[in-house]
Amino acid sequence: MASSFTLPNHTLASLLPSHTPKTRSSVSQCLPLLSKSSQSQFYGLKFSYSSLSTPSFSSFKTSISAKVNKGSVPPSFTLKDQDGKNVSLSKFKGKPVVLYFYPADESPSCTKQACAFRDSYEKFTKAGAEVIGISGDDTSSHKAFAKKYRLPFTLLSDDGDKVRREWGVPADLFGALPGRQTYVLDKKGVVQLIYNNQFQPEKHIDETLKILKSL
Numbered sequence: 001m002a003s004s005f006t007l008p009n010h011t012l013a014s015l016l017p018s019h020t021p022k023t024r025s026s027v028s029q030c031l032p033l034l035s036k037s038s039q040s041q042f043y044g045l046k047f048s049y050s051s052l053s054t055p056s057f058s059s060f061k062t063s064i065s066a067k068v069n070k071g072s073v074p075p076s077f078t079l080k081d082q083d084g085k086n087v088s089l090s091k092f093k094g095k096p097v098v099l100y101f102y103p104a105d106e107s108p109s110c111t112k113q114a115c116a117f118r119d120s121y122e123k124f125t126k127a128g129a130e131v132i133g134i135s136g137d138d139t140s141s142h143k144a145f146a147k148k149y150r151l152p153f154t155l156l157s158d159d160g161d162k163v164r165r166e167w168g169v170p171a172d173l174f175g176a177l178p179g180r181q182t183y184v185l186d187k188k189g190v191v192q193l194i195y196n197n198q199f200q201p202e203k204h205i206d207e208t209l210k211i212l213k214s215l
Contacts, residue, residue, distance in 0.1 A: 067166065067167060067168030068167045068168055068183065068191060068194070069191065069194070070191050070192065070193065070194055071190060071191065072190070072191055073188075073189050073190055073191070074089075074167055074183065074185070074189075074191060075163075075166050075167065076088065076089045076090050077089050077162075077163045077166070079134070079156040079157055079158060079159075079163065080139050080156065080157050081139070081142070081154050081155060081156055081157075082139055082142035082143040082145075082146050082154070082155045082157075083139070083143065084139050087132075087154060087156060089189075090189075092130045092132075092185075093187070093188070093189050094187055095128050095129065095130055095187055096127065096128060096129040096130070096184065096185065096186055096187060096212055096215055097129065097130050097132065097183075097184070097185040097189075098124060098129050098130070098131045098132070098182065098183075098184055098208045098212070099132045099134065099182070099183045099184075099185065100113070100117075100131075100132070100133055100134070100180075100181070100182040100183070100204060101134050101135070101158075101164055101167070101169045101178070101179060101180065101181050101182075102114075102133060102134070102135050102178075102180050102201075103135065103177055103178040103179075103180060104135055104136070104137060104178070105135060105137045105141045105142060105144075105145040105155075106141075106145060109180070109198075109199070109201045110135070110180075110201070111149065112201050112202065113180070113201030113202065113204060113205075114133065114145070114149060114151055115149055115151075116201065116202045116204075116205045117131055117133070117151075117153065117204075117205055118149065118150065118151050118152060118153075120205050120209065121152050121153065123209055124208075124209070124212070127209070127212040127213070127215075129184075129212055130153075130154075131153040131154070132153065132154045132155075132156060133151075133153065133154070133155045133156070134155075134156045134158050134163065134164070135155075135157075135158060135178070136157070136158050136159065136160070136161050136164070136178065137155075137157060138157050138159070139157045141157075142155040142156075142157055161178070164178065164179075167183075169181045170196065172198045177198070179196065179198065180196065180197065180198045180201065180204070181194065181195065181196045182194070182195045182196075182204045182207070182208055184208050184211050184212065184215075186215050187215070192211055192215065193207065193208065193211040195207045195208070
């Protein structure tokens with residue numbers, strides 16, 4: 001099943017590093033040409049740039065083929081949580097699960113999303129749902145992130161983004177930024193909602209609570 005992600009021009013401009021050299025073409029003014037040794041922080045991720053690589057702006061749409069769809073049972077997995085303990089998805093069968101993939105610990109939008117889940121956590125528990133966050137960060141990063149922001153839910157370390165790929169979570173910004181996608185599974189482990197919104201992280205909480213009320 002094919003889907004697409006559209007990134008508005010004004011949103012892209014607000015996210016890219018604000019560095020405009022004096023002598024550049026109109027395209028290179030939108031994305032800076034950087035040397036191999038230069039790095040920048042973007043959404044909590046480190047990037048190394050090459051002056052030979054500039055993304056094409058012929059289209060702002062990227063097509064992806066989802067491997068997990070609404071109405072399907074997603075692949076199971078076992079990952080380590082913030083305490084280094086193995087956690088299997090099958091463990092939560094019999095209760096609704098809100099499982100959200102996010103780019104990185106400590107990035108502004110990911111912190112905002114995690115704290116929004118935290119602030120609404122009582123509503124999720126009243127609905128009998130389990131909240132699980134997944135990113136490629138290691139367990140020590142998750143532990144520090146959860147402690148700093150008093151997160152009451154499980155964070156899983158997807159080393160090498162294996163589960164992200166198996167579930168078909170789409171990336172953003174020409175594949176440079178890991179996608180922000182939330183799944184709601186019912187008591188039988190069937191997907192009832194897939195919600196993708198990279199730039200409005202709080203919306204994930206609103207949408208998941210809506211669907212949980214109907215389960």
